[in-house]
Amino acid sequence: xxxxxxxxxxxxxxxxxxxxxxxxxxxxxxxxxxxxxxxxxxxxxxxxxxxxxxxxxxxxxxxxxxxxxxxxxxxxxxxxxxxxxxxxxxxxxxxxxxxxxxxxxxxxxxxxxxxxxxxxxxxxxxxxxxxxxxxxxxxxxxxxxxxxxxxxxxxxxxxxxxxxxxxxxxxxxxxxxxxxxxxxxxxxxxxxxxxxxxxxxxxxxxxxxxxxxxxxxxxxxxxxxxxxxxxxxxxxxxxxxxxxxxxxxxxxxxxxxxxxxxxxxxxxxxxxxxxxxxxxxxxxxxxxxxxxxxxxxxxxxxxxxxxxxxxxxxxxxxxxxxxxxxxxxxxxxxxxxxxx
Amino acid sequence: xxxxxxxxxxxxxxxxxxxxxxxxxxxxxxxxxxxxxxxxxxxxxxxxxxxxxxxxxxxxxxxxxxxxxxxxxxxxxxxxxxxxxxxxxxxxxxxxxxxxxxxxxxxxxxxxxxxxxxxxxxxxxxxxxxxxxxxxxxxxxxxxxxxxxxxxxxxxxxxxxxxxxxxxxxxxxxxxxxxxxxxxxxxxxxxxxxxxxxxxxxxxxxxxxxxxxxxxxxxxxxxxxxxxxxxxxxxxxxxxxxxxxxxxxxxxxxxxxxxxxxxxxxxxxxxxxxxxxxxxxxxxxxxxxxxxxxxxxxxxxxxxxxxxxxxxxxxxxxxxxxxxxxxxxxxxxxxxxxxxxxxxxxxxxxxxxxxxxxxxxxxxxxxxxxxxxxxxxxxxxxxxxxxxxxxxxxxxxxxxxxxxxxxxx
Numbered sequence: 001x002x003x004x005x006x007x008x009x010x011x012x013x014x015x016x017x018x019x020x021x022x023x024x025x026x027x028x029x030x031x032x033x034x035x036x037x038x039x040x041x042x043x044x045x046x047x048x049x050x051x052x053x054x055x056x057x058x059x060x061x062x063x064x065x066x067x068x069x070x071x072x073x074x075x076x077x078x079x080x081x082x083x084x085x086x087x088x089x090x091x092x093x094x095x096x097x098x099x100x101x102x103x104x105x106x107x108x109x110x111x112x113x114x115x116x117x118x119x120x121x122x123x124x125x126x127x128x129x130x131x132x133x134x135x136x137x138x139x140x141x142x143x144x145x146x147x148x149x150x151x152x153x154x155x156x157x158x159x160x161x162x163x164x165x166x167x168x169x170x171x172x173x174x175x176x177x178x179x180x181x182x183x184x185x186x187x188x189x190x191x192x193x194x195x196x197x198x199x200x201x202x203x204x205x206x207x208x209x210x211x212x213x214x215x216x217x218x219x220x221x222x223x224x225x226x227x228x229x230x231x232x233x234x235x236x237x238x239x240x241x242x243x244x245x246x247x248x249x250x251x252x253x254x255x256x257x258x259x260x261x262x263x264x265x266x267x268x269x270x271x272x273x274x275x276x277x278x279x280x281x282x283x284x285x286x287x288x289x290x291x292x293x294x295x296x297x298x299x300x301x302x303x304x305x306x307x308x309x310x311x312x313x314x315x316x317x318x319x320x321x322x323x324x325x326x327x328x329x330x331x332x333x334x335x336x337x338x339x340x
Numbered sequence: 341x342x343x344x345x346x347x348x349x350x351x352x353x354x355x356x357x358x359x360x361x362x363x364x365x366x367x368x369x370x371x372x373x374x375x376x377x378x379x380x381x382x383x384x385x386x387x388x389x390x391x392x393x394x395x396x397x398x399x400x401x402x403x404x405x406x407x408x409x410x411x412x413x414x415x416x417x418x419x420x421x422x423x424x425x426x427x428x429x430x431x432x433x434x435x436x437x438x439x440x441x442x443x444x445x446x447x448x449x450x451x452x453x454x455x456x457x458x459x460x461x462x463x464x465x466x467x468x469x470x471x472x473x474x475x476x477x478x479x480x481x482x483x484x485x486x487x488x489x490x491x492x493x494x495x496x497x498x499x500x501x502x503x504x505x506x507x508x509x510x511x512x513x514x515x516x517x518x519x520x521x522x523x524x525x526x527x528x529x530x531x532x533x534x535x536x537x538x539x540x541x542x543x544x545x546x547x548x549x550x551x552x553x554x555x556x557x558x559x560x561x562x563x564x565x566x567x568x569x570x571x572x573x574x575x576x577x578x579x580x581x582x583x584x585x586x587x588x589x590x591x592x593x594x595x596x597x598x599x600x601x602x603x604x605x606x607x608x609x610x611x612x613x614x615x616x617x618x619x620x621x622x623x624x625x626x627x628x629x630x631x632x633x634x635x636x637x638x639x640x641x642x643x644x645x646x647x648x649x650x651x652x653x654x655x656x657x658x659x660x661x662x663x664x665x666x667x668x669x670x671x672x673x674x675x676x677x678x679x680x681x682x683x684x685x686x687x688x689x690x691x692x693x694x695x696x697x698x699x700x701x702x703x704x705x706x707x708x709x710x711x712x713x714x715x716x717x718x719x720x721x722x723x724x725x726x727x728x729x730x731x732x733x734x735x736x737x738x739x740x741x742x743x744x745x746x747x748x749x
Binding site: 046047048049051052055141145148158159160161163247251252253254255256257258260262263290293297301304305 | 388389390391424425426428429430431432435436439440442443444456457460461463464465482525526527530555557
């Protein structure tokens with residue numbers, strides 16, 4: 001192995017901090033409280049807030065998918081917006097052109113994106129660190145243009161996008177479209193969250209983390225590095241695809257301009273703010289990318305970008321490990337209080 | 341006396357009918373959410389950040405204009421509260437902001453939200469909620485569709501009708517033209533191209549010898565111009581936004597390529613396109629206009645232009661007066677005030693749409709002489725007239741009649 005490669009492995013190890021797998025999740029008690037809050041809030045707030053919370057869950061899913069890739073297997077991606085777009089378009093096209101039930105389009109979106117991510121993972125194998133980030137960046141910049149291509153226009157609606165019909169609550173349940181969609185999204189999110197936690201605790205999850213911590217050691221222990229790296233890409237893309245599909249249903253519209261590189265950067269930002277490698281942080285990261293721009297705009301309309309930058313800088317400066325750090329501090333405080 | 345009794349009966353019936361129809365609208369004030377005795381709440385969504393942030397100046401000008409209206413006593417005594425949010429030109433964010441405006445801020449209507457993709461994203465929602473999506477800031481053709489979307493209305497002459505006007509001109513004056521088209525690869529560029537091809541009709545395939553598109557993210561379009569010149573075309577239709585339009589004009593001159601040059605009116609500004617490209621390079625370019633270019637010296641002493649300058653001096657002094665968007669926003673704001681004034685004390689969403697759909701020959705300050713705003717229950721395209729202009733010396737010269745090319749969505 002050459003010296004250059006060695007350096008790369010070392011920096012990679014530093015960039016993504018090793019998180020023990022138990023620290024990747026929340027305790028049962030806290031999980032139940034968070035769940036109860038998520039279930040109860042919609043009963044008391046306006047439809048608009050319910051919609052925002054639905055988007056919160058959807059972006060949380062997408063951030064979590066990136067978290068599995070980066071926090072779990074140590075690979076970077078700035079191309080998540082491309083997978084999100086593919087998922088969104090898969091759902092939208094199946095619903096509007098094939099008349100498929102919205103719930104059924106989600107697994108299809110997931111599978112399509114898994115395949116897409118897995119295939120993209122193949123060439124990406126040869127790249128690592130910043131080079132991989134650049135390759136995925138290319139994917140993200142190419143996607144909006146691909147969606148505009150004339151060949152696909154019949155299905156994608158080209159630059160005009162596609163309008164999606166919002167589903168009603170089934171079985172005559174007495175709730176509005178927004179509330180139903182929220183609970184539907186919540187159920188899907190919980191399912192995927194549990195599956196992800198289990199995945200990371202499983203043999204495959206251990207293999208991911210072994211690769212993240214030291215690729216050479218992992219392969220020496222018999223981990224098929226190539227397979228697990230591409231698998232991580234596939235799983236991450238698949239979950240992002242489901243999030244994209246849900247996003248399309250919630251927003252009722254897909255257009256190339258909704259899935260630019262900006263979205264990929266937002267998701268990356270969400271991951272860092274939530275804490276790399278800490279899955280529950282995804283929802284905090286998602287809240288950051290949804291609400292902080294609104295706060296910044298409230299402070300100054302002309303300089304909203306600058307205000308956002310300052311807020312982001314403060315977060316990185318004060319809590320470099322994101323929400324995970326806050327959670328750990330809170331836990332220690334609680335323990336101290338108990339002792340007293 | 342049965343005849344007289346009958347007449348009396350009829351008379352009283354008419355009286356009763358009259359009373360029934362007139363009294364509520366005169367004596368009673370009617371309000372929907374977002375309007376009251378003292379206030380009218382208006383929502384707006386603009387790309388203050390992101391790739392299209394240059395258009396954010398439209399929102400700022402409108403905010404300034406409503407400050408002026410409030411300072412002068414408001415609309416029929418009611419103050420305008422103008423709430424404008426940033427969507428960064430991303431459709432999912434637009435949906436969030438529109439819902440915030442309608443459900444949380446409880447506005448009466450959303451006015452002049454900008455961009456085709458963002459407006460497409462909220463069109464269905466607005467129509468389901470029956471909240472006016474009034475005078476959207478996009479030239480796409482699809483906003484004129486009162487049957488499908490009775491709560492959505494456009495404003496400016498749409499892209500397709502503009503390119504149809506150029507196509508007609510070419511067919512009439514240069515029937516054997518070989519045409520090269522450069523367009524921006526998005527909804528705006530493609531809409532123009534479609535109108536152009538429709539206008540040329542069956543001859544489109546044989547007349548257009550070269551077609552090239554560029555991405556808005558490209559730093560320069562020089563290579564595209566070189567390619568188009570190589571096609572040997574003698575007519576050039578330039579569907580580009582200001583920065584690229586200036587590049588194209590300059591590059592044409594550098595290559596010594598002098599086709600009959602049609603420039604879309606999006607980039608007709610002297611201050612931000614022609615001047616940077618060089619006056620000598622822009623001679624004889626043909627474009628079209630519906631409002632007065634503030635940087636054009638021929639309007640210096642024009643009454644509307646003086647009023648516009650006074651408004652900016654007082655309420656928006658930092659505005660860039662060479663930016664056509666400032667004039668655009670000034671005109672469309674007058675349009676909204678006109679509609680709300682016509683609503684009187686019946687500030688329901690239904691009446692807003694009704695009044696917006698019954699504008700007759702209205703001429704807000706800033707439009708070209710002869711261009712008028714007209715709508716009806718079946719015509720949701722308020723502005724649809726344009727005049728051809730040709731660049732001479734340092735100014736646009738208008739020629740020909742006021743033309744109209746109404747196209748529905």
